[in-house]
């Protein structure tokens with residue numbers, strides 16, 4: 001696939017070392033991340049689970065270059081990026097990373113096609129080429145027939161597909177999704193998860209934050225965050241396609257291969 005973005009081919013896509021994030025709220029320091037180390041390699045499909053407030057979104061925002069660590073290092077494909085300036089980070093984000101959010105974050109009164117073209121504009125791609133790529137991305141997520149629809153003319157699942165097309169149109173090597181199915185019903189969730197499976201099969205690296213075991217079960221690797229630290233990191237046997245959700249991930253790590261490593265503090 002054409003997603004060799006240069007750099008060190010063997011380096012992990014994501015290498016995070018001893019990352020902390022502290023929010024200062026007046027007198028009170030909130031330790032959202034307390035020293036997280038993590039490597040994610042090309043082609044992995046990783047779920048991040050953990051209780052509300054455990055630091056999942058904080059970690060995702062750092063991985064997605066939407067926020068920066070208080071301390072520690074972050075490298076993408078061997079290049080240190082955690083402390084780069086805002087515009088250098090924006091360049092890398094635009095080139096390497098697609099981000100999908102729980103609430104879709106689409107622009108109102110804007111057609112699917114225009115939403116998906118927007119990141120191309122920031123990458124300096126405009127005109128017919130941008131239009132073609134937007135339509136291709138929308139077709140890839142199954143919305144080739146809906147390119148002129150605005151968000152209020154689309155279902156929740158379709159809106160999330162537009163958001164996924166928008167995340168993919170720049171051909172990132174990494175797709176980050178923070179609770180992407182949190183606002184969707186179970187049928188629509190299943191459709192989005194099928195789409196993620198396809199994207200993963202096409203070589204995309206995926207990191208998905210979720211509360212839902214049915215979502216985590218699709219990933220090959222499940223990282224558990226608790227109180228700002230990684231307390232479980234395990235390779236999961238993929239479930240049978242029919243998906244018996246009962247043998248879920250709650251509490252102790254699920255049936256796992258011995259390569260799962262716990263990174264306890």
Ligand SMILES: Nc1ncnc2c1ncn2[C@@H]1O[C@H](COP(=O)(O)OP(=O)(O)OP(=O)(O)O)[C@@H](O)[C@H]1O
Pocket residue numbers: 023024025030031032050051052053054055056057058059
């Ligand atoms: N901008 C901020 N300023 C201050 N504290 C913050 C900020 N963002 C997050 N926090 C705090 O950091 C901790 C981790 O928050 P985070 O949003 O990462 O949790 P989460 O695991 O994503 O939770 P949820 O499952 O509810 O989305 C929480 O205690 C939260 O209150």
Ligand SMILES: [Mg+2]
Pocket residue numbers: 056057058178
């Ligand atoms: Mg969150």
